[in-house]
Amino acid sequence: MANPLPAPDLLHAIPWDALLIHFSEIALKGGNRHRFVEALQNNIQRVLRDDPVKVSAYHDRLIVTTQQGSAAALIEKVSHIFGISAVSPVRLLPSTVDAMRTAALETYRAAPPGATFAVRAKRSNKRFPMTSSQIQFEVGGYVKEQTDATVCLGCPDVLIKFRVSDNCIYQEGPAVQGPAGLPLGVSGRVLTLFSGGIDSPVAAWMTMKRGCTTDYLHFHTYPSPEQVLHSKIYSLIRDVIAPQGRSARLILVPYHPFEEMLLGSTIPQEYELILFRRFMARTACALARKNRCAALVTGDNLGQVASQTLENLSAFDQACDLPVFRPLVMANKNDIIDLAKKISTFAASVEPYKDCCSLVARGPQTHPRLVTIQRIESTMPIAETVETAVQAATIHEVE
Numbered sequence: 583m584a585n586p587l588p589a590p591d592l593l594h595a596i597p598w599d600a601l602l603i604h605f606s607e608i609a610l611k612g613g614n615r616h617r618f619v620e621a622l623q624n625n626i627q628r629v630l631r632d633d634p635v636k637v638s639a640y641h642d643r644l645i646v647t648t649q650q651g652s653a654a655a656l657i658e659k660v661s662h663i664f665g666i667s668a669v670s671p672v673r674l675l676p677s678t679v680d681a682m683r684t685a686a687l688e689t690y691r692a693a694p695p696g697a698t699f700a701v702r703a704k705r706s707n708k709r710f711p712m713t714s715s716q717i718q719f720e721v722g723g724y725v726k727e728q729t730d731a732t733v734c735l736g737c738p739d740v741l742i743k744f745r746v747s748d749n750c751i752y753q754e755g756p757a758v759q760g761p762a763g764l765p766l767g768v769s770g771r772v773l774t775l776f777s778g779g780i781d782s783p784v785a786a787w788m789t790m791k792r793g794c795t796t797d798y799l800h801f802h803t804y805p806s807p808e809q810v811l812h813s814k815i816y817s818l819i820r821d822v823i824a825p826q827g828r829s830a831r832l833i834l835v836p837y838h839p840f841e842e843m844l845l846g847s848t849i850p851q852e853y854e855l856i857l858f859r860r861f862m863a864r865t866a867c868a869l870a871r872k873n874r875c876a877a878l879v880t881g882d883n884l885g886q887v888a889s890q891t892l893e894n895l896s897a898f899d900q901a902c903d904l905p906v907f908r909p910l911v912m913a914n915k916n917d918i919i920d921l922a923k924k925i926s927t928f929a930a931s932v933e934p935y936k937d938c939c940s941l942v943a944r945g946p947q948t949h950p951r952l953v954t955i956q957r958i959e960s961t962m963p964i965a966e967t968v969e970t971a972v973q974a975a976t977i978h979e980v981e
């Protein structure tokens with residue numbers, strides 16, 4: 583059997599001068615649609631702020647125009663932006679069949695000799711004098727006549743696509759999938775509890791993908807917050823937000839107020855971690871309110887470790903007076919790891935780091951009773967400790 587031909591590198595062989603951006607869910611937004619499209623437009627502009635581009639909105643798509651020949655280089659950046667389902671390079675052609683003939687021939691000639699091809703056309707401009715199938719027949723016939731190439735409609739080596747729209751014709755190149763979801767910023771602000779393990783960066787990414795801007799909260803064991811800024815916590819947050827062209831607020835809280843509260847106490851060891859997590863919950867809610875975040879987000883995953891049983895997750899929630907979102911709660915660990923690799927956080931996540939949870943006694947009670955937890959807490963200065971932690975919190979910008 584003959585070896586298949588290598589796929590032609592159409593992305594780089596053709597001087598694309600624009601990007602065609604498709605969005606999926608935004609199209610369903612009815613009366614709010616304008617707000618969503620505008621947010622996506624601004625987000626694209628922000629990510630491409632160093633490039634000379636213009637982002638224009640049309641009914642079901644956006645067009646990013648740039649200097650001739652330079653559009654392909656922008657695809658990678660754009661393909662990470664939330665709200666985008668697919669992005670393809672395009673070039674803008676005059677509204678003539680001749681322009682399509684010339685473009686199709688040039689495209690076919692960029693492929694290795696012997697490649698099969700097909701022409702596909704879509705026509706939204708009903709005033710154009712030819713139907714889609716007439717265009718396909720005419721342009722395809724021209725390429726065949728000039729090159730003697732074989733047409734393969736089912737699985738061509740080279741697919742040459744045209745969209746005949748109102749003011750011009752687009753030739754469309756190979757599409758790259760985006761993350762889909764909603765544009766960042768349309769769903770409000772939340773506070774992500776960030777530990778720097780595998781799960782919390784993925785949880786933050788999924789939260790942003792649903793349109794939420796997020797601040798980050800990390801409880802640390804360093805003598806000073808500046809040391810956290812040189813740790814993987816800072817760089818991981820940057821890895822999550824940088825593809826969206828944003829900076830983010832990182833709130834750092836020292837672990838020692840909790841440690842000092844435990845000194846000299848005689849609480850059962852198997853309750854220490856639960857108490858610590860409820861201390862995190864209360865401190866997080868107080869800081870969320872102070873910073874106008876409407877909910878907490880965690881990377882909890884049901885049953886992953888002893889502190890994430892149904893009872894322990896519920897004990898955390900009982901200490902909160904804000905909603906707690908857990909994007910990963912029902913996911914399989916392998917799927918979380920795959921996503922962490924896809925968004926490039928996995929490698930840093932598995933680097934060693936001394937998280938405060940590791941200082942608290944291991945082996946937590948897996949089926950704690952809320953009354954028992956509350957009885958233990960009633961013997962301790964919980965509110966004062968939370969207040970001390972809130973006062974000790976420092977805020978930093980992750981650029």
Ligand code: ATP
Pocket residue numbers: 774775776777778779780781782783799800801802879880881882886887889890937938939
């Ligand atoms: P991850 O993989 O996200 O680090 P984990 O597997 O280490 O989580 P836990 O230590 O039980 O699991 O943490 C569960 C969740 O609690 C984390 O996803 C995070 O949202 C929150 N959390 C844990 N430690 C901290 C911390 N030091 N600061 C802020 N939030 C934390």
Ligand code: MG
Pocket residue numbers: 779781782881882883886
């Ligand atoms: Mg986890």
